[in-house]
Amino acid sequence: MTPRARAAFITGFLLPATTLYAVFVVMPVVQAFAFSLYRWRGISANRTFIGLENFRHLFADPIVWMALRHNLLLFVGTSTAILVVSLALAHAIGSDSRAARLLRSVYLFPQVISLVVVAILWMFILNPSFGILNAALKAVGLERWAIAWLGEKPTALASIGVAHVWHALGFYIMLFAAALRTIPPDVIEAATLDGAMGLTRLRYVTLPLLWAVLRIALVYMAIGTMNIFSLVFLMTQGGPDRATEVMLTYLYEQAFKHSEFGYATALAVVNFVLVMALSGAILALFRHNPQEGKA
Amino acid sequence: MKRTTYALLVTSAALAVVAVVSCGRQPSTASKELEVACFKGGYGIDFFEQAAREYEQSHPGVKIKVWGNPRVWEQLRPRFVAGNPPDLTYPGWGMDHWALVYEGQVIPLDEYLDSPPYGKAEGKWRDTFEPSLLELCQYQGKTYMLPYFFSMLGWWYNKEMFEQNGWKPPRTWSELLELCEKIKAKGIAPITYQGIYPAYAVSGFLIPWAISAGGIEAFDNAQNLVPGAWKSPAFLKAAQMMDELRRRGYFQEGANGMDHTGAQMEFLSGRAAMIPCGTWLHSEMRNVMPKGFRMGFMLPPILDDGKGDPTAVGIGIEPWMVPTKGKNRDVAIDFYKYMTSLEKAKQFVEAKGTLMSIRGSDAANFPEHLKEPVDVFRNAKTVWSVEYRQWYPKLGKAVEDATAALLAGDITPQQFVERLEQAAEATRQDKNIPKHTYTRGKAR
Numbered sequence: 001m002t003p004r005a006r007a008a009f010i011t012g013f014l015l016p017a018t019t020l021y022a023v024f025v026v027m028p029v030v031q032a033f034a035f036s037l038y039r040w041r042g043i044s045a046n047r048t049f050i051g052l053e054n055f056r057h058l059f060a061d062p063i064v065w066m067a068l069r070h071n072l073l074l075f076v077g078t079s080t081a082i083l084v085v086s087l088a089l090a091h092a093i094g095s096d097s098r099a100a101r102l103l104r105s106v107y108l109f110p111q112v113i114s115l116v117v118v119a120i121l122w123m124f125i126l127n128p129s130f131g132i133l134n135a136a137l138k139a140v141g142l143e144r145w146a147i148a149w150l151g152e153k154p155t156a157l158a159s160i161g162v163a164h165v166w167h168a169l170g171f172y173i174m175l176f177a178a179a180l181r182t183i184p185p186d187v188i189e190a191a192t193l194d195g196a197m198g199l200t201r202l203r204y205v206t207l208p209l210l211w212a213v214l215r216i217a218l219v220y221m222a223i224g225t226m227n228i229f230s231l232v233f234l235m236t237q238g239g240p241d242r243a244t245e246v247m248l249t250y251l252y253e254q255a256f257k258h259s260e261f262g263y264a265t266a267l268a269v270v271n272f273v274l275v276m277a278l279s280g281a282i283l284a285l286f287r288h289n290p291q292e293g294k295a
Numbered sequence: 296m297k298r299t300t301y302a303l304l305v306t307s308a309a310l311a312v313v314a315v316v317s318c319g320r321q322p323s324t325a326s327k328e329l330e331v332a333c334f335k336g337g338y339g340i341d342f343f344e345q346a347a348r349e350y351e352q353s354h355p356g357v358k359i360k361v362w363g364n365p366r367v368w369e370q371l372r373p374r375f376v377a378g379n380p381p382d383l384t385y386p387g388w389g390m391d392h393w394a395l396v397y398e399g400q401v402i403p404l405d406e407y408l409d410s411p412p413y414g415k416a417e418g419k420w421r422d423t424f425e426p427s428l429l430e431l432c433q434y435q436g437k438t439y440m441l442p443y444f445f446s447m448l449g450w451w452y453n454k455e456m457f458e459q460n461g462w463k464p465p466r467t468w469s470e471l472l473e474l475c476e477k478i479k480a481k482g483i484a485p486i487t488y489q490g491i492y493p494a495y496a497v498s499g500f501l502i503p504w505a506i507s508a509g510g511i512e513a514f515d516n517a518q519n520l521v522p523g524a525w526k527s528p529a530f531l532k533a534a535q536m537m538d539e540l541r542r543r544g545y546f547q548e549g550a551n552g553m554d555h556t557g558a559q560m561e562f563l564s565g566r567a568a569m570i571p572c573g574t575w576l577h578s579e580m581r582n583v584m585p586k587g588f589r590m591g592f593m594l595p596p597i598l599d600d601g602k603g604d605p606t607a608v609g610i611g612i613e614p615w616m617v618p619t620k621g622k623n624r625d626v627a628i629d630f631y632k633y634m635t636s637l638e639k640a641k642q643f644v645e646a647k648g649t650l651m652s653i654r655g656s657d658a659a660n661f662p663e664h665l666k667e668p669v670d671v672f673r674n675a676k677t678v679w680s681v682e683y684r685q686w687y688p689k690l691g692k693a694v695e696d697a698t699a700a701l702l703a704g705d706i707t708p709q710q711f712v713e714r715l716e717q718a719a720e721a722t723r724q725d726k727n728i729p730k731h732t733y734t735r736g737k738a739r
Contacts, residue, residue: 128553241699
């Protein structure tokens with residue numbers, strides 16, 4: 001094949017996907033940037049150009065900052081939990097015990113069920129009257145701990161975090177389990193012979209070899225928590241008293257409840273930039289594997 | 296997958312617009328084809344479809360397409376933006392109705408309201424509606440929406456439980472406190488509420504008690520954004536009453552973490568004796584209602600020495616409207632006249648078990664659970680409706696957030712009313728928000 005024919009061949013394959021992406025992803029994003037400069041109720045074609053007014057308003061809006069803090073708290077909290085639990089479970093399902101086989105057949109289950117179902121399931125678990133969590137707490141004598149998890153300011157966000165972790169876990173177990181399989185057994189064996197066991201082996205051998213996957217996993221977690229919507233919307237509506245408000249629930253409120261489509265698009269633009277920045281920061285921070293070149 | 300979802304979310308508004316612009320360019324079909332888009336809620340759309348078939352039969356050449364779903368407002372928004380709306384619509388509670396009015400997307404209907412009702416040569420269509428409901432549809436002296444059925448707001452109690460224990464529905468605050476103590480002593484939660492959606496507590500506790508304490512003016516002034524009205528002694532009193540019930544432990548524990556179905560299930564299962572809710576409760580929960588469950592309706596108990604009218608009742612409408620860019624305005628209005636004829640109104644009451652905005656339709660046979668609400672409405676000398684939530688959605692949200700905080704015990708009644716007044720002040724100062732004024736008994 002001549003280089004030219006080869007180029008045509010490749011273009012032919014890329015064109016449909018690129019076109020679809022351009023029309024349905026790139027174009028709306030560009031349009032969103034334009035809409036964010038208008039005051040627009042989103043219910044007629046009338047729009048008033050107001051320049052950067054929406055953005056000025058946005059940076060002075062305390063609820064935006066509150067929502068952003070909740071997103072970041074969710075990111076830090078859930079990614080720590082996901083990393084620890086999914087690494088442990090990914091390691092565990094690598095063995096050949098009966099428990100590991102069972103785990104292998106179920107771990108992806110929460111990931112494949114719809115988020116709506118996840119929300120309802122957790123609302124049942126956390127139900128203050130008949131939920132199993134409070135029933136369990138009462139059964140072991142911790143009556144005082146049996147509270148309205150989603151209705152109390154201090155616990156509502158954490159409860160949503162738990163549901164998010166439960167849902168997301170399967171994906172990361174899969175990711176890490178696959179990555180663990182790529183570590184040659186002789187490396188582990190050599191490390192073991194050198195006396196590296198348990199946490200030491202994890203820190204100096206396993207984690208460095210998983211570095212690239214960890215980096216990508218963190219980016220995914222950042223995107224997942226910055227764009228969290230369904231769970232919050234279904235479980236708490238951003239309440240009580242905005243204790244679980246996140247960027248996208250606030251965006252939805254502005255657009256559909258308050259008919260502030262211009263402002264909502266400005267929020268979308270800011271969220272977009274923040275996700276890009278956060279992902280970029282993670283990629284940059286974790287560019288260099290600390291163990292590389294040490295050996 | 297995640298990235299695609301993300302991109303779609305980020306630009307959902309824009310995308311929806313792009314998607315329908317193309318639909319908007321389709322040529323309009325036969326001139327006598329009517330499109331009616333309806334919210335498909337608890338009462339379904341089958342009644343409207345049936346009315347359409349009947350109308351088609353008596354009007355050869357007219358074709359009516361009735362469609363709807365539970366989130367119809369999401370589809371209607373882009374249709375309005377693209378300038379291709381249906382001819383007649385009932386967009387449902389999720390639509391920002393007044394935004395449609397401000398943007399000139401729906402027509403004023405007074406000219407038609409002054410014409411004769413369906414099939415009549417004289418009289419005014421306007422006079423067939425319950426006037427207090429028609430009033431809610433007006434802005435700057437013009438009528439932009441039309442009511443159909445309406446709901447009443449109040450409290451429901453477990454009839455069986457009350458009868459077995461010899462309890463009577465409390466009419467006053469002191470009776471309520473006395474009864475709650477007895478209920479609590481039985482190990483039952485006296486009152487539960489839909490904590491995740493604080494709008495129920497606002498219309499079930501806050502507003503009726505503010506009206507009881509300060510008279511209907513206290514609420515009218517608040518809705519009209521009169522400075523200081525939201526932190527008036529009447530609202531403070533109402534907040535103190537809510538706070539007292541909480542401190543005494545008369546609200547079900549954990550109700551602040553329950554959604555509407557969760558709290559309503561607590562009521563149906565007998566774990567709570569009373570719940571604030573509208574007259575839709577029965578049809579909303581009928582699939583999960585224990586066999587033979589009987590519920591009674593009452594007005595929220597009033598202050599013993601309250602200033603307000605003890606018969607005052609809260610109602611809510613879900614209006615219909617005629618889009619400016621609809622293609623068959625006259626047929627749409629005539630069809631809606633048909634739907635609001637006394638005969639159809641009575642049929643709706645019997646088929647769906649709800650109250651109708653058409654005068655005289657309450658002569659129809661009501662199901663058992665609606666007999667008490669109908670009596671309450673017939674006796675009511677004052678009718679109120681939560682309008683500020685539609686007029687000023689941001690104020691509505693702020694009131695609900697503060698209510699959640701009050702009921703959780705996070706803020707004091709004094710802090711609560713300060714927050715309400717602050718939100719009202721923000722609305723007053725925002726020159727981009729069109730203001731409404733409601734004068735009782737007159738066209739606005």
